[in-house]
Amino acid sequence: DFFVDFLNINLVSYVRLASLALPLLKQSSGHIVVISALNGKMPIPNLAWYSAAKFGLDGFFSSLRVELMKAQQDVSVTLAILGLVKTPQAVEMLQNTEKGREALKMAVPIDETAMAIIRGGAARAREVYYPAALCWTLTKLRAIFPTVVEKIDFDIE
Numbered sequence: 001d002f003f004v005d006f007l008n009i010n011l012v013s014y015v016r017l018a019s020l021a022l023p024l025l026k027q028s029s030g031h032i033v034v035i036s037a038l039n040g041k042m043p044i045p046n047l048a049w050y051s052a053a054k055f056g057l058d059g060f061f062s063s064l065r066v067e068l069m070k071a072q073q074d075v076s077v078t079l080a081i082l083g084l085v086k087t088p089q090a091v092e093m094l095q096n097t098e099k100g101r102e103a104l105k106m107a108v109p110i111d112e113t114a115m116a117i118i119r120g121g122a123a124r125a126r127e128v129y130y131p132a133a134l135c136w137t138l139t140k141l142r143a144i145f146p147t148v149v150e151k152i153d154f155d156i157e
Helices: 002-028 048-070 088-094 098-104 110-122 132-144 146-150
Strands: 031-037 076-082 127-130
Touching: 002 031, 002 048, 031 048, 031 110, 048 076, 076 110, 076 132, 088 098, 110 127, 127 132, 132 146
Parallel strands: 031 076, 076 127
Antiparallel strands: none
16 A cells, blocks of 8 residues: 555654664764655645655654653754755656646755755754745744645645
C-alpha cells in the first residue's frame, strides 16, 4: 500500500533512527536535525498524504524536544521547515504544468537550503525556516489566522 510505505519512509524511519541513536546522543550531548517541510505546518491541497508525514515529524520531534528538556538531557532537536527546494525530483515533477513551472520560479537552490540547515543545526536552533520569508511568515500567519491562510491557492498540480 502506497500510503503505508510512504509513512514508513517519511515518518517511521525518522522516529526509529532517532530512538536508536538517543542513548549515544545523550552520552555525547548530541543534536538531532530533522528535515521537514512547510507541509508539516500548514495543509497544502492535493498533498494530504505528504502533509500527514510532515505533521507527524513535527509532532513527534517537538514532543521529544520537550521530553528531553524536562529530563534535563543535553540533546537538542532542530526541525527544518523547508519550502520548495529545486531538486531534480521537484523539477521533473513540476515542469509539465503551467502551475508547476510557476511554482519552480519560487524554488530555492539546494546549496542555499543546505547551508541554512547547517547553520541552524550548528546553532542548535529550535526550528529553521527556509526560505524564511515564505515559510516563517505563512507558519505564523496560520497560527493566528488559520482560515485566511487556508484560502490561499497553493494548488500546484
